Amino acid sequence: MNHELDNDQEEEHSGRSFRRDARARRVNTMEMWKRGTLDDRPIKERWSREFKKPKIKKIKDPSEKFDADDSVEGLVVEVHRRTCVVRLPNGDSVNATYRAAVVYELKEFPVVGDQVIIARAKNAEEDAPYSLLRVLPRKSALVRPGPKDKSRRELVLAANIDQVVVVSSVAEPPFNYGFADRFLLAANLCNLPLVMVLNKTDLIEEIPQNVKDFISIVDKFICVSCKSGKGLDELREVLKGKNSVLSGKSGVGKSSLVNALVPEAQLNVGEVRELDGKGRHTTTSSSLFDLPFGGRIIDTPGIRELGVVEMDGHDLARSFPGFFPGEFFTCKYNDCMHINEPGCDVLARVESGEIPKARYASYLRILDSDE
Ligand SMILES: Nc1nc2c(ncn2[C@@H]2O[C@H](COP(=O)(O)OP(=O)(O)OP(=O)(O)O)[C@@H](O)[C@H]2O)c(=O)[nH]1
Ligand SMILES: [Zn+2]
Numbered sequence: 414m415n416h417e418l419d420n421d422q423e424e425e426h427s428g429r430s431f432r433r434d435a436r437a438r439r440v441n442t443m444e445m446w447k448r449g450t451l452d453d454r455p456i457k458e459r460w461s462r463e464f465k466k467p468k469i470k471k472i473k474d475p476s477e478k479f480d481a482d483d484s485v486e487g488l489v490v491e492v493h494r495r496t497c498v499v500r501l502p503n504g505d506s507v508n509a510t511y512r513a514a515v516v517y518e519l520k521e522f523p524v525v526g527d528q529v530i531i532a533r534a535k536n537a538e539e540d541a542p543y544s545l546l547r548v549l550p551r552k553s554a555l556v557r558p559g560p561k562d563k564s565r566r567e568l569v570l571a572a573n574i575d576q577v578v579v580v581s582s583v584a585e586p587p588f589n590y591g592f593a594d595r596f597l598l599a600a601n602l603c604n605l606p607l608v609m610v611l612n613k614t615d616l617i618e619e620i621p622q623n624v625k626d627f628i629s630i631v632d633k634f635i636c637v638s639c640k641s642g643k644g645l646d647e648l649r650e651v652l653k654g655k656n657s658v659l660s661g662k663s664g665v666g667k668s669s670l671v672n673a674l675v676p677e678a679q680l681n682v683g684e685v686r687e688l689d690g691k692g693r694h695t696t697t698s699s700s701l702f703d704l705p706f707g708g709r710i711i712d713t714p715g716i717r718e719l720g721v722v723e724m725d726g727h728d729l730a731r732s733f734p735g736f737f738p739g740e741f742f743t744c745k746y747n748d749c750m751h752i753n754e755p756g757c758d759v760l761a762r763v764e765s766g767e768i769p770k771a772r773y774a775s776y777l778r779i780l781d782s783d784e
Contacts, residue, residue: 483532483533484530484531484532484546485501485502485530485531485532486502486528486529486530486549487499487500487501487502487507487509487528487529487530487531488500488526488527488528488529488701489523489524489525489526489527489528489529489572489701490506490525490700490701491525491700491701492523492524492525495510495511495512496508496509496510496511497509497511497523497529497545499529499531499543499545507531507543508542508543509529509531509542509543509544509545510542510543510544510545511523511544511545522548522569523545523548524554524569524570524571524572525571525572525700525701525711526571526572526573526574526656526701526709526711527548527549527551527572527573528548528549528573529545529546529547529548529549530545530546530547530549531543531544531545531546532544532546551569551572551573552572552573553572553573553574553575553603553604553605554569554570554571554572554573554574554603555569555570555571555574555577555599555600555603555605555658556568556569556570556599556602556603557569557570557599558595558598558599558602558724570658571658571711573656574605574656574657574658574711575605575606575655575656575657576600576605576606576607576608576632576651576655576656576657576658577596577599577600577605577606577607577608577657577658577660578607578608578609578610578652578657578658578659578660578710579592579593579596579597579607579608579609579610579660579661580610580612580659580660580661580665580666580667580670581593581609581610581611581612581661581662581665582611582612582613582616582664582665582666583611583612583613583614583616583617583620583621583624584613584616584617585613585616585664586662586664586665588621588623588624588627589662589665590627590775590778591778591782592661592662593609593627594775594778594779595779596660597630597631597775598733598734598775598779601734601735602732602734606632606633607631607632607633608631608632608633608634608635608651608657609627609628609631609633609634609635610634610635610637610648610661610670611624611628611634611635611636611637612637612638612639612661612665612666612669612670613638613639613640613665613666614636614637614638614643614644615638615640615641615643620636626770626771626774627771627775629769629771630769630771630772630775633651635647635648635651637670639666639669639670639672639673642673645673645674648670648674649674649704649706652674652704652706652708652710653704653706653707653708654707654708655708656708656709656710656711657708657709657710657711658710658711658712659671659710659711659712660712667712671702671710671712674702674704674710675702675703675704675705675710676705678702700712726750726780727748727750729776729779729780730748730749730750730751730780733776735768735772736751736759736762736768736776737758737759743758744756744757744758744759745757745758750780751773751776752777759773
């Protein structure tokens with residue numbers, strides 16, 4: 414008898430207790446809010462059953478379906494949306510497909526210059542397509558300066574490179590600071606040397622002072638002229654045996670330069686290339702050329718994305734290369750932008766000549782264009 418009563422009470426109790434729990438939770442929320450420890454997920458997410466258990470998605474390892482013996486290592490020479498062109502050790506180029514979702518989760522998106530492992534599925538025919546299994550660790554990479562948080566992953570533009578080469582013209586079109594500034598910043602942040610190639614020097618008598626200033630802060634510069642052939646031998650020396658990323662604004666004579674260095678590249682110069690049956694360089698998303706004297710140049714249109722530095726002004730102020738030797742922020746105020754703040758260490762160093770004026774000017778230009 415007693416027992417039954419207990420049961421009844423319990424049932425009633427459970428209904429009430431639910432309501433009481435709910436009220437307690439609300440109170441808790443208030444307390445958390447006051448303490449500043451409030452869970453800021455939307456309310457639906459916080460209490461809904463659906464979200465109680467974290468959903469853990471298992472990533473299938475792409476290599477499970479493949480025979481390890483059949484895999485080969487190769488070099489990525491072009492990257493497209495779902496496929497990449499991989500050059501095998503025997504010199505053949507093959508297409509390898511990759512599932513974007515898988516490589517995204519594994520954080521192994523192939524870029525030009527990557528060494529990768531590819532294989533055909535088990536029992537596949539001879540002409541079956543290859544699949545990308547692994548991107549091998551990179552020795553170096555050119556990365557777009559920008560946010561590194563999870564939601565907007567950093568963008569790798571080219572892998573396993575030794576130097577970044579920026580082609581600029583001194584006239585027709587005039588020297589473009591914006592482009593050079595950003596490349597210098599990216600190269601510096603990636604610890605890669607920057608080589609500045611000044612093309613079309615046949616058009617001018619003397620290098621203008623502003624260009625000279627800029628040249629003083631790059632690692633190396635070479636004056637060339639594709640027209641007269643001046644400086645090309647010196648450039649060959651610099652490129653010899655190295656992997657270089659080559660970039661330049663449209664019209665500076667980059668294609669002319671590639672043609673001069675790699676005769677079989679035959680990029681069209683000046684106007685849109687006529688259809689040559691393959692349309693290779695007009696449609697590919699990236700290209701890698703072997704230099705006849707050793708070394709490679711990577712010329713990828715994706716590099717143009719560097720035109721936008723997605724770095725927030727404060728990050729730029731904290732991490733601009735060359736401002737703080739030893740990486741310690743030494744300005745008086747934590748949010749110093751180095752413009753006119755009191756106690757700014759950067760301004761003091763510019764004044765004393767420790768930081769070149771041209772580097773500081775480059776910083777200001779990037780900061781300006783960002784906002
Ligand atoms: N005077 C002079 N003209 C040059 C030189 N190099 C290239 N040009 C000219 O500059 C123009 C542009 O050259 P391209 O090689 O097509 O330039 P690009 O940088 O590849 O341009 P995009 O194909 O648009 O990226 C062409 O008319 C070339 O003939 C040079 O050293 N001196
Ligand atoms: Zn400062």
